Amino acid sequence: MSAATYVVPASGPGPVVEPGVVRRVEQVMGMPISLALRGRHADTSTGAEAWESVLASLRWSDDVFSTWRAESLISRLGRGELAVTDCPPEVAEVLALGEAARRATGGAFDVRRVVDGRAVLDPSGIVKGWAVDRASAALRDLDDTDFCLSAGGDLVCSAVPDRPTWRIGVEDPRDPTRVLAVVPVRTGAVATSGAAHRVEHVRHAVTGLAPTGVASVTVVHSSLTIADLDATCAYLEGAGAAGWLRERGRTGVVVAPDGAAEVVSGRSG
Amino acid sequence: MKRILLWVMSTLTVLVLLFGYRTSLGGADLLASPVAPIVGAASTSGSADTATGSTTTGESGSRTVTGTAAQTRYGPVQVELTVSGSGSATTIDDVAVVQYPHSDGRDAEINGYALPILVQETLDSQSAQIDMVSGATYTSVGYQTSLQAALDQARA
Numbered sequence: 001m002s003a004a005t006y007v008v009p010a011s012g013p014g015p016v017v018e019p020g021v022v023r024r025v026e027q028v029m030g031m032p033i034s035l036a037l038r039g040r041h042a043d044t045s046t047g048a049e050a051w052e053s054v055l056a057s058l059r060w061s062d063d064v065f066s067t068w069r070a071e072s073l074i075s076r077l078g079r080g081e082l083a084v085t086d087c088p089p090e091v092a093e094v095l096a097l098g099e100a101a102r103r104a105t106g107g108a109f110d111v112r113r114v115v116d117g118r119a120v121l122d123p124s125g126i127v128k129g130w131a132v133d134r135a136s137a138a139l140r141d142l143d144d145t146d147f148c149l150s151a152g153g154d155l156v157c158s159a160v161p162d163r164p165t166w167r168i169g170v171e172d173p174r175d176p177t178r179v180l181a182v183v184p185v186r187t188g189a190v191a192t193s194g195a196a197h198r199v200e201h202v203r204h205a206v207t208g209l210a211p212t213g214v215a216s217v218t219v220v221h222s223s224l225t226i227a228d229l230d231a232t233c234a235y236l237e238g239a240g241a242a243g244w245l246r247e248r249g250r251t252g253v254v255v256a257p258d259g260a261a262e263v264v265s266g267r268s269g
Numbered sequence: 270m271k272r273i274l275l276w277v278m279s280t281l282t283v284l285v286l287l288f289g290y291r292t293s294l295g296g297a298d299l300l301a302s303p304v305a306p307i308v309g310a311a312s313t314s315g316s317a318d319t320a321t322g323s324t325t326t327g328e329s330g331s332r333t334v335t336g337t338a339a340q341t342r343y344g345p346v347q348v349e350l351t352v353s354g355s356g357s358a359t360t361i362d363d364v365a366v367v368q369y370p371h372s373d374g375r376d377a378e379i380n381g382y383a384l385p386i387l388v389q390e391t392l393d394s395q396s397a398q399i400d401m402v403s404g405a406t407y408t409s410v411g412y413q414t415s416l417q418a419a420l421d422q423a424r425a
Contacts, residue, residue, distance in 0.1 A: 021400070023420070023421050025421040031412075032412045032417070032418075032421075034401065034417060034420075034421050036400055036401060036420075148400055148401045150401050150402075150403075150417065152412075153402065153403050153404035153405060153417065154403065155401050155403060157400075157401070166400045166401065167398060167399045167400050168399065168400065168401050168402070168403055169399035169401070169402045169403070169416065170385055170402075170403055170404075171402050171403065171404030171405070171415070171416065173404070173405060176404060176415040176416060177415070177416050177419075178416070179388060179399060179402065179416065180387065180388060181385035181386060181387050181388055182385065182386050182388060182399060183384070183385040183386070183403075184386075190403040191403065192403045192404050192405055193405060194404070194405035195405060216404070216405055218385065218403055220384070220385065251384055251385075252385070253385045253387070261387050263384055263385055263387055265384060266384070
């Protein structure tokens with residue numbers, strides 16, 4: 001396994017090293033995939049094999065769903081060279097999730113857009129959370145082992161009852177070296193949508209405009225697929241993000257452009 | 270000194286720890302959000318009220334303030350603050366949840382829906398006791414300067 005090396009800010013002593021937590025990081029799907037393991041298989045070959053399975057699963061999803069590759073199934077599907085029935089069942093699953101999101105947002109979220117007069121099929125807004133949820137299955141099989149798996153800031157974690165919960169920091173969208181909130185999670189997922197790292201990469205499917213009145217939306221849920229999707233959908237609502245989450249009974253944090261953070265109290269997973 | 274510490278306790282009122290939970294756990298009448306505010310003593314009477322929490326002073330002048338354990342239907346929830354300075358210059362350096370219910374499978378599930386705790390003073394990478402960071406999608410470039418990158422480097 002090749003461990004990627006990254007530049008770490010030189011200032012300060014850095015975070016406290018937590019004993020027993022083994023960390024791994026690799027680039028897949030054009031983003032850093034970070035894993036923290038603790039417990040029986042944190043540093044065993046079984047744990048390392050599970051990590052390789054996670055990466056293989058993510059690469060499979062990237063191969064199938066990458067809109068950057070002209071020969072991916074999703075690109076060929078978008079050009080009409082394939083039918084959904086020609087694709088693995090995962091493609092239909094992702095498109096069904098996209099349709100549900102389109103309905104829930106009145107069309108603001110849509111995997112089908114028109115770009116330069118050309119119809120484009122782009123389920124990227126769904127695939128990340130879904131793919132990480134799917135990839136984490138290999139980690140759930142590890143006996144007596146806790147994991148926290150993050151793909152570019154969207155993460156899923158699990159911890160056995162007698163160990164501490166994972167503590168998830170919610171990044172300050174104005175300063176990626178700081179956090180605005182902390183979420184203790186035992187088993188569940190946290191996803192954030194915003195413009196902090198990719199400038200305005202989330203746009204309204206109909207108007208083509210980036211949302212205003214909101215800096216980031218973080219959602220906590222049992223499923224990363226839903227957390228990721230709903231964070232994106234709520235973000236698209238702009239200043240109405242918190243209200244949109246509340247209507248759906250979601251749990252999360254909405255950060256305004258001035259940095260003010262609002263906790264939304266969900267009542268259902 | 271006692272008065273200052275009690276003032277600090279009053280700042281605990283801004284920290285509200287909430288638990289959301291699945292609808293499957295109860296009927297519609299149970300869906301009202303089970304808000305469990307962690308409320309410290311706002312009193313400056315100086316009377317000993319041990320039920321509102323405790324304070325200890327560390328070597329560096331920072332102090333640890335432990336809030337009252339709030340009873341939720343799943344068990345007690347308690348937060349601990351590390352503070353420094355005094356009076357209006359008091360700053361919260363860290364927030365830790367020192368107690369939450371985790372005795373059975375249901376509690377484990379509930380903890381999956383624990384609401385975020387808003388950190389009153391944003392924490393930098395030195396003081397934040399966190400395992401992972403949730404943020405807007407990192408590109409490789411954005412990642413290099415992120416707190417997540419620092420965490421990934423902090424290998425045990």
